[in-house]
Amino acid sequence: MTSNSAPRHHGRLELTWTDKDKTLLSIMDGRYDYTFVDPSDYRVSEVRLLHEVGRVEAPTPTEDAEGLPSPTYDNLLISGDAMHVLDALAKIPAYAEKYLGKVKLVYIDPPFNTGQAFTHYEDNIAHSVWLTLLRDRIRQIRPLLAEDGSVWVHLDHMESHRCRVVLDEEMGETNFVAEVAWQKADSPRNDTKLLSTSQDVILVYRKSEAWTPNRMPRLAASNTSRYQSRDGDPIPWRDGDATAGKAATNHPMVYAIQHPVTGGLMYPTPGRCWGKAQSWMLEQMLEYAPYELRDIGDETERARICGTTADKVKPGVPAIMLSVPLEKAAALAKTRYEAGRWPDIVMLDLNKERIQRKKHLEDNGRVPETLWLGKEVGGNLRGKNEIRDLFPDEHPFATPKPEALLARIIHIASRPGDIVLDCFAGSGTTAAVAHKMNRRWVTSELQADTVNRYTLPRLTKVVNGQDPGGVTTSTERISAVGDDEDGGGTLPAGMTPDEAHEFNRLLAKVVKAAGPEIDDTTIKALKTATKTKSVMTVNWHGGGGFTHLRVGESMFVEMEEMVLLADWATQGALAEAMCAQLSVPYKPEGIFAGRQGRVRYVVIDGMVGEGTVAAILDRLAQGEVVEVWATQIEDGASEALKAARRGSRLELIPDKVLDNYRRKSTHKSPFGTGRLATVPVVEVAGDGKAAASVS
Structure with a gap:
């Protein structure tokens, strides 16, 4: 019995938390220290400018990097809060043109994922x-993603369960792709009181169904041991199931195929159907002997396969039957079998009533899996060693990620030339690996000290070809049988180079334990037959470049509970800042700061009266309208502009700018509804500074 007073819940599952309707503001410049504010607060709504600090660039050493993709040059390292960085990329037209809806991969390993940034907060x-911080960044990231893009969020066990629900809300639960388990430690921590944690979690979400992962290279073991060419086929293959799926009650792909040697009838296994169209199956069987389609009235047997009764299966489904006497068909089938290069439908034993389908070794590799072992992509220890090698005099980060881990993510989720974004740069691993893998990249870091000590120097070394670690090189074990100089000999059938190497290691232990009981000639023969060597390949030689930017200061300051323009926001600087707030390209042309379609924009740091309005209108072409933003407005000026040129308007800085923020503070997720709370309007000063006048 349900109480009438029990709350009723409608719609999807949603996670709630304290101040979820607010947003977060970093209150300590360059530090992870936050306070909750209303989304309309100008400190989070303002679009900050990005200022160039420097440029790092190096030519491509073509003589060393022959055959490798060209390095990328159009990359950004940005110093400043990710909140401002992401807004600038999406809303300042010069950056939005390059990045809005065009980022292929976002990887974030938030510095707050273990909570170490929030030790002074109550639980x-x-x-x-x-x-809230994660939610806010995801909301900013999503518009930057390409339709075939994806987000990879790196977490530990502290928040992953809650994060999954939030990501479902923001990205859409149908866009969840996978939860990857990365083995970050290969041995337990004995000082742990409960269970020692060996893995981190990486949650993967796509922007839309347009996203598909790139495949991984096939394992050496699957190349040699599972795929062979027993019939002389130039492409190795293995025998696979000729059936597929689940047979429906009236499935048209459940029928008999007559064996060319025994004459028996072969059906799919119960509950399944043939895996390819009947026309294809007939074409394959015609390689062995003459066949035809013929109705043999086998509804009862087909019904048994489908798990139903004869009256419910589709009537008149023909069988693939021999069209010549069995003796002749058998002779033809044996001749075809002995000729080799069998068709894709194979009978490994001509006397058994069983057909199989060739599964060729494809070039497109294997499907990515969700368990990533440390021996494949490294763990935290390898990440620390890579940082220590780059910065021997510095203390490495607590949990740096190895380059091989990022290389796998970047390989699966992007291609050369695609844009990779990481708005929590840290030591710069994501950008470093993306650069070495010929991706374009954008990365940002809040803490200036981290940028100066780690991120900037590391990325500079990458560009200059002075970073020999990580994925700069790769090693591969190959056969050294028969040629001590170059390798290239053949190992025993079905044995991979790694298996041969392990065999030699174990053989040495056996020989040591057994002593003289094993014949030296036998030992030498075994070692010779399984000899391997390690070969190193250089994947990165330097080249490319990036621009170092920093987030600019706010165009506003607070003074005695009023919001005023900052001292730097004058004349041209004010015009550029205002264009950023309006998402208008800043392209000064005479009195105009920019234009969008038929709308012109004028920004004036000073008083605008009717005379100024007339001067502006004199410079306006027929059919154009104008928006004028000024720090001071005389009475009657706004009305005069509207009357003279319909559709034009005159607005006050900073009052109307702040009003715009309040109007835009409603956020509606494409996967949920809801309005963020607002606060009463703050009184702001309406007077400003003298500026260039329009004559």
């Missing part, structure tokens, strides 16, 4: 801070 507030 319940810490969770709220963590979730």
Whole structure:
């Protein structure tokens, strides 16, 4: 019995937390320290400018890098809060043109994923801070993603369960792709009181169904042991099931195929059907002997296969039957079998009533899996060693990620030339690997000290070809049988180079334990037959470049509970800042700061009266309208502009700018509904500074 007072819930599952309707603001410049504010607060709504700090560039050493893709040059390292960085990329037209809807891969390993940034918060507030900050960044990231893009969020066990629900809300639960388990440690921590954690989690979400993962290279073991060419086929293959799927009650792909040697009838196994169209199956069987389609009235047997009764299966489905006497068909089938290069339908034993289908070794590799072992992509220890090699005099990060881990993510989720974004750069691993793999990249880091000590120097070394670690090189074990100089000999059938290497290692232990009981000639023969060597390939030689930017200061300051323009926001600087707020390309042309379609924009740091309005209109072409933003407005000026040129308007800085933020503070997720709370309008100063006048 249900109480009438029990709350009713409608719609999808949603995670709630304290101050979820607010957003977070970093209140300590260059530090992870936050306070909850209303989304209309100008400090989070303002679009900050990005200022160039420097440029790092190096030519491609073509003589060393022959055959490798060209390095990328159009990359960005940005110093500043990710909140401002992501807004700038999406809303400043010069950057939005390059990045809005065009980022292929976003990887974030938030510095707050273990909560170390929030140790001074109470537990319940810490969770709220963590979730709000992550939610806010995902909301900013999503518009930057290409339709075939994906987001990879790296987490530990502390928040992954809650994060999954938030990502479902923001990205759409149908866009969840996978939860990857990365083995970060290969041995337990004995000082752990409960269970020692060996893995991190990486949650993968796609922007839309347009996303598909790139395949991984096939394992050496699957290349040699599972795929062979027993019939002389130039492409190795293995025998696979000729049936597929689940047979429906009236499935048209459940029928008999007559064996060319025994004459028996072959059907799919119960509950299944043939895996290819009947026309294809007939074409394959015609390689062995003459066949035809013929109705043999086998509804009862087909019904048994489908798990139903004869009256419910599709009537008149023909069988693939021999069209010549069995003796002749058998002779033809044996001749075809002995000729080799069998068709894709194979009978490994001509006397058994069983057909199989060739599964060729494809070039497109294997499907990515969700368990990533440390021996394949490295663990935290390898990541620390890579940082230590780059910066021997510095203390490495607590949990740096190895380059091989990022290389796998970047390989699966992007291609050369695609854009990779990481808005929590840290030591710069994502950007470093993306650069070495010939991707374009954007990365940002809040803490200036981290940028100066790690991120900038590391990426500079990558461009200059001075970073020999990580994925710069790769090693491969190959056969050295029969040729001590170049390798290239053949190992025993079905044995991979790694298996041969392990065999030699174990053989040495056996020989040591057994002593003289094993014949030296036998030992030498075994070693010779399984000899391997390690070969190193250089994947990166330097080249390319990036621009170092920093997030600019706010165009506003607070003074005695009023919001005023900052001292730097004058004349041209004010015009550029205002164009950023309006998402208008800043392209000064005479009195105009920019234009969009038929709308012109004028920004004036000073008083605008009717005379100024008339001067502006004199410079306006027929059919154009104008938006004028000014720090001071005389009475009657706004009305005069509207009357003289319909559709034009005159607005006050900063009052109307702040009003715009409040109007835009409603966020509606494409996967949920809801309005963020707002606060009463803050009174702002309406007077400004003298500026260039329009004559």
